Amino acid sequence: MPTFLLDDREIEFNPGDTVIAAAERAGVDIPHYCWHPGLSTAANCRMCLVELLPPEGRPALLLDVLRFDEEKGDYVLARKPKLQPACQLGAVAGMRIKSQTSEHAVEARAAVQEFLLLNHPVDCPICDQAGECRLQDYWLEHSGKKKRMQDEILHRPKAVDFGPTIVYDAERCIVCTRCVRFCDEVVGDHVLDKRERGNLGEIVLAPGRKLDHEYTLMTEHVCPVGALTAKDFRFKARVWFLRSVRSVCQGCATGCNAYTDYDPRNQTVYRHRPRENQAVNKYWMCDEGVLDYRRVHDGRILTARVAGKKASVEDALAEAAQRLAPVGKDKLAILLSFTHSSEDNLALIELARALGVGQAYATGRPSGSGDKILRHTDKNPNRAGVSQLAQALLGGLPLDFSALVAAVEGGSVGAVLALGSSVEDAALAAKLKRVPVVAISTFEGELAQQAAVLLPASSWAEADGTFVNAGGLAQVSEKAIEPQGESQPAWRHVLGVAGKLGVSLPFSRAKDLAKVLSAHAPKAGVSGSSAAAEAQA
Amino acid sequence: MEPLDLELEATEVELPVEPMLVNVGPSHPAMHGTVRCVMELSGESIQRVDVQVGFLHRGFEKMCERGTWTQVFPYVDRCNYVSPMLNNVGFAMACEKMLGIQVPERCQYYRMILGELARMSDHLTCDGAMAMELGAFTPFLWMVKARDLIWDVMEEETGARLTHSFGRVGGMAKPPTNGFKEHVRAVSAQVLSIMGEVERLLFGNRIFLDRLEGVGFISAEDAISLGWTGPCLRAAGVPYDVRKAHPYLKYGEVDFEVPVGTNSDCLDRFLVRIAEMKQSARIIEQCIERMADEGGVNVDDPRVILPEKEEVYSTIEATIQHFKIVMEGLKLPAGEVYSYSEGGNGELGFYLVSDGSGTPYRVRIRPPCFLATAGLERIITGQMIADVVPCFGSLNMIGGECDR
Numbered sequence: 001m002p003t004f005l006l007d008d009r010e011i012e013f014n015p016g017d018t019v020i021a022a023a024e025r026a027g028v029d030i031p032h033y034c035w036h037p038g039l040s041t042a043a044n045c046r047m048c049l050v051e052l053l054p055p056e057g058r059p060a061l062l063l064d065v066l067r068f069d070e071e072k073g074d075y076v077l078a079r080k081p082k083l084q085p086a087c088q089l090g091a092v093a094g095m096r097i098k099s100q101t102s103e104h105a106v107e108a109r110a111a112v113q114e115f116l117l118l119n120h121p122v123d124c125p126i127c128d129q130a131g132e133c134r135l136q137d138y139w140l141e142h143s144g145k146k147k148r149m150q151d152e153i154l155h156r157p158k159a160v161d162f163g164p165t166i167v168y169d170a171e172r173c174i175v176c177t178r179c180v181r182f183c184d185e186v187v188g189d190h191v192l193d194k195r196e197r198g199n200l201g202e203i204v205l206a207p208g209r210k211l212d213h214e215y216t217l218m219t220e221h222v223c224p225v226g227a228l229t230a231k232d233f234r235f236k237a238r239v240w241f242l243r244s245v246r247s248v249c250q251g252c253a254t255g256c257n258a259y260t261d262y263d264p265r266n267q268t269v270y271r272h273r274p275r276e277n278q279a280v281n282k283y284w285m286c287d288e289g290v291l292d293y294r295r296v297h298d299g300r301i302l303t304a305r306v307a308g309k310k311a312s313v314e315d316a317l318a319e320a321a322q323r324l325a326p327v328g329k330d331k332l333a334i335l336l337s338f339t340h341s342s343e344d345n346l347a348l349i350e351l352a353r354a355l356g357v358g359q360a361y362a363t364g365r366p367s368g369s370g371d372k373i374l375r376h377t378d379k380n381p382n383r384a385g386v387s388q389l390a391q392a393l394l395g396g397l398p399l400d401f402s403a404l405v406a407a408v409e410g411g412s413v414g415a416v417l418a419l420g421s422s423v424e425d426a427a428l429a430a431k432l433k434r435v436p437v438v439a440i441s442t443f444e445g446e447l448a449q450q451a452a453v454l455l456p457a458s459s460w461a462e463a464d465g466t467f468v469n470a471g472g473l474a475q476v477s478e479k480a481i482e483p484q485g486e487s488q489p490a491w492r493h494v495l496g497v498a499g500k501l502g503v504s505l506p507f508s509r510a511k512d513l514a515k516v517l518s519a520h521a522p523k524a525g526v527s528g529s530s531a532a533a534e535a536q537a
Numbered sequence: 538m539e540p541l542d543l544e545l546e547a548t549e550v551e552l553p554v555e556p557m558l559v560n561v562g563p564s565h566p567a568m569h570g571t572v573r574c575v576m577e578l579s580g581e582s583i584q585r586v587d588v589q590v591g592f593l594h595r596g597f598e599k600m601c602e603r604g605t606w607t608q609v610f611p612y613v614d615r616c617n618y619v620s621p622m623l624n625n626v627g628f629a630m631a632c633e634k635m636l637g638i639q640v641p642e643r644c645q646y647y648r649m650i651l652g653e654l655a656r657m658s659d660h661l662t663c664d665g666a667m668a669m670e671l672g673a674f675t676p677f678l679w680m681v682k683a684r685d686l687i688w689d690v691m692e693e694e695t696g697a698r699l700t701h702s703f704g705r706v707g708g709m710a711k712p713p714t715n716g717f718k719e720h721v722r723a724v725s726a727q728v729l730s731i732m733g734e735v736e737r738l739l740f741g742n743r744i745f746l747d748r749l750e751g752v753g754f755i756s757a758e759d760a761i762s763l764g765w766t767g768p769c770l771r772a773a774g775v776p777y778d779v780r781k782a783h784p785y786l787k788y789g790e791v792d793f794e795v796p797v798g799t800n801s802d803c804l805d806r807f808l809v810r811i812a813e814m815k816q817s818a819r820i821i822e823q824c825i826e827r828m829a830d831e832g833g834v835n836v837d838d839p840r841v842i843l844p845e846k847e848e849v850y851s852t853i854e855a856t857i858q859h860f861k862i863v864m865e866g867l868k869l870p871a872g873e874v875y876s877y878s879e880g881g882n883g884e885l886g887f888y889l890v891s892d893g894s895g896t897p898y899r900v901r902i903r904p905p906c907f908l909a910t911a912g913l914e915r916i917i918t919g920q921m922i923a924d925v926v927p928c929f930g931s932l933n934m935i936g937g938e939c940d941r
Contacts, residue, residue, distance in 0.1 A: 117853050117854060117857075122850065122852065122853050124853070124857060130864075135857070136860060139854060140840065144838075145854065146844070147848075147854045240864055
């Protein structure tokens with residue numbers, strides 16, 4: 001690989017790389033606001049200016065400047081090198097660049113930082129970006145100077161409603177145009193643009209439009225300052241109290257990599273952020289996926305129910321066994337779920353095998369709209385994982401929900417042990433009522449309504465789980481918070497039912513379950529495969 | 538009434554000689570703070586003794602790992618709580634060593650003056666308590682009166698008499714008050730005159746001298762091998778004082794002597810402390826002369842020093858500076874440091890490990906009196922039980938510092 005020299009460090013690069021991209025890959029941070037690896041180069045923030053030493057035997061590009069000489073008490077003519085933005089500077093083998101070690105670059109960055117904060121309001125205490133704001137970080141790292149301007153700052157529009165999800169604050173905006181470029185280049189919707197220049201520059205909506213496409217929250221994500229804030233997150237939490245785990249979005253079959261940010265003190269999940277994975281979602285997530293975290297706390301089933309009345313988990317398990325045992329293995333059916341992790345589904349399949357049950361069905365959330373960017377029409381995160389497991393362990397793909405309803409009506413199914421919350425065809429769900437249904441559900445939904453016995457399952461954020469996306473990539477979503485209410489991971493309830501039915505399963509702990517999973521579906525069992533993909537990226 | 542048995546000869550009486558196990562403390566008036574001495578007595582003499590410390594362990598060092606570096610100050614205040622200013626300054630110097638910064642000259646003198654006042658209050662407490670425990674109550678009241686005068690200065694400067702939390706990385710919480718120099722001069726003179734009265738009260742007293750003289754001897758070799766420092770080591774004749782041996786702040790530029798003892802007994806430890814107070818007064822006088830009346834006491838470094846409140850409310854730059862230091866904590870570069878200064882009881886060391894974040898990775902304190910207390914067993918074995926009181930008192934064990 002060709003290399004160049006950055007502050008006495010050899011940096012490898014691929015032909016066509018810019019200096020900043022190569023440096024970032026090597027773990028060297030050149031400060032920047034407007035550059036984003038997933039967007040085109042604008043080179044408008046000037047924070048990444050570096051000094052490029054001239055090639056051997058060539059004159060340097062120099063500028064004439066005036067410097068104040070304290071001794072003379074007057075300006076004297078001086079020269080300084082013409083600095084280059086590292087985000088636009090193509091890497092060339094053998095080039096020598098000075099970043100932190102260049103007094104000119106350091107001086108220029110401090111000046112850029114001073115200008116960016118010139119008209120910035122005193123908003124940190126009420127700004128959601130505080131704590132993860134580039135302006136804060138870079139002020140301390142690259143400026144550290146007090147305000148010199150004595151005048152009142154320039155006031156501009158605040159809390160501008162940009163659409164259903166985003167609020168814009170022109171005073172905080174540094175007009176880096178990342179949001180504009182994101183809408184143009186990734187979404188292909190020129191809904192944002194920049195108006196005016198200098199102090200007056202601001203981001204505006206296209207006339208007659210609102211910021212209302214399917215990826216609006218990514219504009220907030222790319223905003224390096226607090227100019228764009230998400231209505232969903234505004235004033236909800238302070239980021240320095242939040243902790244993150246690596247998770248997988250549950251909104252559709254794409255399986256976008258995300259961070260789940262939660263507050264460990266009150267065990268509450270506050271947001272999803274995209275996590276870079278070049279093989280799946282690159283840098284982005286859709287609005288639906290970002291906001292999907294809300295399901296961790298909304299519409300949850302937190303206690304067991306028997307015949308619609310609250311019951312203890314222990315009583316519900318006993319009741320479940322009482323309903324299932326008399327039916328006999330030939331008329332018992334299991335219903336797998338495309339929305340649950342491979343671990344949960346594997347547990348149910350193992351129970352079916354232990355009991356000798358032959359009838360396996362599977363369902364999930366109904367399909368929805370999709371696009372060519374990230375959103376998949378299949379709204380289930382683990383359809384591929386369930387299919388893999390069923391094929392490996394049951395010798396064929398499970399039948400769909402309408403087949404189950406037909407079997408119930410035809411009398412060949414006498415009881416159902418179901419995993420999951422919603423079904424693909426809600427209109428048919430009521431027909432399940434004919435037979436006893438034991439449901440292990442996370443959310444209120446069709447299955448919970450039909451269930452004679454309902455066991456509360458915890459959500460994906462409360463346990464480690466493997467999900468296989470539409471592309472067949474198995475990814476692990478990590479546990480963020482403790483199981484809510486009386487809920488437990490669904491596979492634990494399956495274990496409980498197995499115990500009451502008098503059969504033993506080949507696992508009793510999460511560790512054993514992961515082992516069984518990797519034995520049956522080697523692709524799905526690789527823990528941290530998303531991390532591997534990250535490394536690849 | 539039975540007649541006396543005149544036939545019995547005195548030589549035939551056998552007194553029981555079985556050793557007796559006596560447990561003193563942890564809560565006992567003779568054990569300042571909470572220490573337990575399990576003593577094996579033969580009559581009134583101590584055959585063996587087991588000194589047990591740790592009853593005041595509150596896990597300070599571990600607690601330091603929760604907050605920011607600045608939030609460590611209140612904890613070190615509560616280590617040696619009779620001279621908290623010395624701990625404050627010692628910890629601040631450790632952090633500054635790590636950051637590679639030096640506080641302005643005015644601050645160095647300010648720290649020295651406050652530190653020497655704290656040393657005087659430390660020694661006054663120790664010697665006063667020692668006298669009181671031997672029955673001399675009046676000198677105790679005299680010395681505590683002097684200590685109160687010093688605490689008046691502390692209160693004027695810091696707002697608190699005892700736990701000041703006044704040190705800051707890169708400076709002090711506030712610059713000296715307007716009347717600081719006059720106040721310190723007046724107090725220093727008053728303290729010295731009170732000490733003169735105390736000396737007249739005590740040194741003509743045969744009982745007091747007999748209780749201390751030749752009691753609690755330790756050889757210089759033993760004291761060194763135990764890791765003793767401070768007044769206790771100097772009483773054994775070893776002139777080791779961090780201020781002289783490894784001068785910090787402006788100690789290299791001021792004129793003072795290191796008093797040493799000759800007999801290494803309780804009386805020497807008492808006298809060394811009195812002599813040191815006089816040296817402290819000398820140092821204070823020189824510092825007052827040299828300290829500038831104007832100028833800041835904090836370094837000019839936005840990474841460590843909080844901006845003026847007024848600016849925090851009105852400019853974004855100061856808001857950011859404040860936010861960074863308060864919410865994330867000032868950041869010490871990753872690495873480790875050992876920094877030491879002369880505390881009230883000897884070499885007060887801070888060993889800090891930073892992982893580069895705003896939170897301490899490890900804070901280890903070298904408490905001088907922990908090592909001094911380790912020698913208690915040696916100096917009281919073979920002594921009379923009544924000698925435990927002056928021996929223990931002369932080591933000046935401070936529970937907060939010893940057990941942390």
